[in-house]
Amino acid sequence: MTLETISTNKSHEGVQGVYSHASTSTHTNMTFSVFIPPHKEGEKLPVIWYLSGLTCTHANVTDKGEFRKACAELGFIFVAPDTSPRGPDLEGNSVPDDPNAAYDFGLGAGFYVNATKAPFDKHYKMRDYIEKELPEIISANFPADMSRQSIMGHSMGGHGALTIALRNPDRFKSVSAFAPIVSPLNCPWGEKALSGYIGDDKSSWREYDTCALIADGARTPSIRVDQGEADAFLTEQLKPSMLEAACKQAGVSLTLNMHEGYDHSYYFISTFMADHLNWHAKYL
Template sequence: MELIQNNRCFDGEQRIYRFNSSSLNGESRFGIFLPAQALAGQDCPALFYLAGLTCTEETFAIKAHAQRLAAQLGFILISPDTSPRGEQVAQGDHWDIGQGAGFYINATQAPWAAHYQMEQFVAEELYALVCEQFAVQTDSIGIFGHSMGGHGALTLAFKYPEKFKSVSAFAPICAPSQCPWGEKAFSAYLGDDRQGWQAHDATALVQQKGKQFADILIDQGLQDQFYSQLNPALFQAACAQAGQPLSLREHAGYDHGYYFIQSFIDDHLQFHAVQLQS
């Protein structure tokens, strides 16, 4: 693991590391914010943030404005890249498939399967690396994300509730097996067996697994230009049927971008602070 960028930030440090990933079969990068408490060796709660289509490990650190409150709360923030990268890595024909669009699943189809093992990368390899190398309070780890990353946060939380104690999302793709973005990615990465897609669909997972969390927070802008891809109502209905508490907040005038995320990022950090302390 090599430190390639380090910036002082609210008495902590915003860093970027690179390392050779066995899951992705190549080099990968991740961002991490370490508050002053972690730098001093105190174990701190941690949040994994999964970014959306076209983003990198640096997008959240630059655009979300999360570090100020994270420093006050003593949160470590981890932001992986959104896909494997490199000349040897398969690329798609559009921005919604291939590099920058890993969908946080393990691909089973050629040519994607050789590198696109994002579920394993986040939930196993990077999770273990961060817990080993940094002052993480391992029983207080949450996950959140945006758009494609909101899909990833919801699905990984329901698959690995023993690892992630809290979950929230901004404008997540709630039912990827029922929208064009998800249908395109799942067809490419997983093949044509639509039944198999259900293991990577948050709406299907809550129906299968039932209540896993004391609450889930989702914020959704009503002027979101991608609203038709997101289907929050389907996830809301599934949670109601399964008895999974959900706080779905819809906001007039807000779109899909990071100004929306900046507006409500403090609420998400405070939500996780409550959930991780319970």
């Protein structure tokens, strides 16, 4: 596996890099960003995974996330993958600049699943990419202590972070999310994506549904969610009360912080990013 360095820039005394590689999971080139904080020669550092939301690439949080100062202070590696495979010849709504392309399916909307339905089953393997392939790349190429990992995400990426943490309880010390989709079984974004990638048998959706995973017995050590009350997607798509109910029913500890006036944007995420990183630091 050859990693191509797209760019490196010194920032907050560390290095913000962007890298690309040929992925064995998606059979496309994949791009991701990694921030390496200042550290001692030979030191191994905890890893924070950040999964982005619909329409995003690695670049959104890298530009707007305001995570580097806190990561430099806490000594965290910060990894931001892309949200789907990309390429001009991909199936589905994946043609760049196609005005008929959907923002919530295909390109930029991989939903962190392994697609089983044609034609998406060829490339849309974001679950394998995040759970298996990219960790090996991070471990092999960066000063990462893989025994200390936590995961976070926004919206569709909050869904990704929560479901991946619940399916891999030994890998992640803690999981947090900004405005996550908590139940694809119960919102239009989820219905569209999972029926398109997985098919109509909803029993096979449950491993990609945070609330269903918890009801079915999956556990993760610690969950934190922050949600803006002025988020336009709150009532129809995100429904944090469903997560609250699932956690209460199952006896799972959840810290849910509602924030008056905040919306779904990076203006919200950047406000609470340092709080999330400091919260993860308690577990790492």
